[in-house]
Amino acid sequence: MQARELVVTVSPHFSIPEKYTQYLQNRLVQLGYDLHKPETLSQVIRELSQKFLLRQLSLDYWADSKYRAAYLSYFQVLNYLRARAVLSEASRQNFLVSAKKISDWGCGLGAASWAILDHEAESLNLVDAVDSSDSALGELKKFFEFLNVNVEISKKNLGQIRECQSDTLILSYVLNEVASWPEIPDHVQRLIIIEPSTHQASRALLKWREEILTRGWYAWAPCVHQGPCPVYTQSPRDWCHHRINWNKPEWFVELEKHLPMRNDTLTMSYLLIARQPPPERHRFLARVIGDEQEERGKSRQQICRGERREFLSWLHRDQVSPYLERGDLIKLRDFEEKKNEVRISSTSGFDLIDD
Numbered sequence: 439m440q441a442r443e444l445v446v447t448v449s450p451h452f453s454i455p456e457k458y459t460q461y462l463q464n465r466l467v468q469l470g471y472d473l474h475k476p477e478t479l480s481q482v483i484r485e486l487s488q489k490f491l492l493r494q495l496s497l498d499y500w501a502d503s504k505y506r507a508a509y510l511s512y513f514q515v516l517n518y519l520r521a522r523a524v525l526s527e528a529s530r531q532n533f534l535v536s537a538k539k540i541s542d543w544g545c546g547l548g549a550a551s552w553a554i555l556d557h558e559a560e561s562l563n564l565v566d567a568v569d570s571s572d573s574a575l576g577e578l579k580k581f582f583e584f585l586n587v588n589v590e591i592s593k594k595n596l597g598q599i600r601e602c603q604s605d606t607l608i609l610s611y612v613l614n615e616v617a618s619w620p621e622i623p624d625h626v627q628r629l630i631i632i633e634p635s636t637h638q639a640s641r642a643l644l645k646w647r648e649e650i651l652t653r654g655w656y657a658w659a660p661c662v663h664q665g666p667c668p669v670y671t672q673s674p675r676d677w678c679h680h681r682i683n684w685n686k687p688e689w690f691v692e693l694e695k696h697l698p699m700r701n702d703t704l705t706m707s708y709l710l711i712a713r714q715p716p717p718e719r720h721r722f723l724a725r726v727i728g729d730e731q732e733e734r735g736k737s738r739q740q741i742c743r744g745e746r747r748e749f750l751s752w753l754h755r756d757q758v759s760p761y762l763e764r765g766d767l768i769k770l771r772d773f774e775e776k777k778n779e780v781r782i783s784s785t786s787g788f789d790l791i792d793d
């Protein structure tokens with residue numbers, strides 16, 4: 439029997455740094471909770487999660503310390519990992535090389551700021567954190583004191599975004615909370631937007647992508663082209679989302695035993711957008727944007743390389759097993775186009791781009 443051809447992606451696994459776990463435990467104890475008493479903690483996480491789902495939260499849900507404890511130990515951990523993954527993609531694309539200052543707008547308890555600080559040691563002077571909630575900023579201040587970093591914190595709402603001094607904005611899980619999206623000031627050069635991977639939030643982001651690209655902005659990631667998004671324009675059911683792997687710590691495993699939701703992998707929708715065009719090489723690549731779907735005699739996996747909604751496909755009889763993951767970049771070499779399929783018959787049909 440012919441050997442199966444394998445192309446295995448070595449996708450990174452993101453982790454929670456030890457210093458964060460330390461801080462988290464100290465702070466939770468001050469707030470009346472404990473990482474090692476997951477049952478009690480899970481009750482407030484469930485309560486907060488339900489309120490997020492039913493959109494029952496007043497703007498300042500941070501004022502209640504039980505919700506700060508719930509957010510810190512669950513949502514913050516997950517959003518930190520998501521931001522960390524998006525920043526990895528930003529590094530891979532050299533997206534931030536000219537950034538002088540990054541504002542984490544709608545910072546909440548600082549999941550994205552913390553990912554920036556953690557991602558680049560030299561970025562200490564890069565970040566500032568902005569939110570409309572005093573309680574969130576007060577909580578974040580404690581974290582920065584613990585880290586012994588001097589990050590500027592200011593109270594503003596999105597309507598004041600014109601006052602931002604930065605050339606780069608990161609908005610993590612903010613836009614799905616606001617009725618109208620802010621007008622981006624002229625001096626802002628780069629945007630990092632992270633949103634939940636829900637149909638509604640993700641399609642709102644794709645709709646906004648269509649609009650902003652007509653106003654002189656360029657998509658850097660996950661998009662590899664500047665045309666209309668096929669996920670948005672060619673199917674009302676689709677939405678574009680990324681998936682990452684992470685090393686779940688033992689305390690989180692225990693916590694999840696008391697929760698109805700599981701986070702073995704994490705998903706999110708994101709966009710890196712800039713006023714400058716992305717590197718030229720983008721134009722010749724395709725991004726894997728779906729999981730492998732097995733059908734009778736073949737497999738398909740959604741890819742994006744232009745305006746068409748397309749799938750990389752391979753027949754099982756050809757003994758090809760690409761094992762690609764969402765987010766992978768590939769360069770197609772040898773393939774046959776069949777309707778919306780890009781059919782490969784061996785793994786030399788494409789190169790996996792590592793850098």
Ligand SMILES: C[S@@+](CC[C@H](N)C(=O)[O-])C[C@H]1O[C@@H](n2cnc3c(N)ncnc32)[C@H](O)[C@@H]1O
Nearest residue numbers: 517544545546549569570571595596610611612
């Ligand atoms: C779900 S939290 C996300 C927090 C953090 N960025 C993260 O990724 O974990 C949304 C944040 O947006 C802030 N927010 C919502 N509407 C806002 C507005 N109009 N102006 C400024 N901040 C706002 C809230 O106070 C909250 O901190």
